[in-house]
Amino acid sequence: MGMNATQLIKMANQIGAFFASQPNPEQARADFAMHLKKQWDPQMRTALYVHIDATAGEGLSAFALEAMQGLREQIEPLARSA
Structure with a gap:
């Protein structure tokens, strides 16, 4: 897995900035x-949630973090079998 948290955060924030400009x-x-x-x-999605859980979403924009926490069940891969 060549993606580190820093890269993922940067990408999520860029995507978030794009969508955050929508009126709704x-x-x-x-x-x-x-x-x-x-x-x-x-x-990539799992790695970003590992980061969010470990650091409370350090580095993520408010929009990206809110979306990822609020819509976690939609975004997170369902690989967690207890």
């Missing part, structure tokens, strides 16, 4: 979540 915040978050689900492979 709820739709913006949903579109952001859909983009990550479609465009990011599962390892």
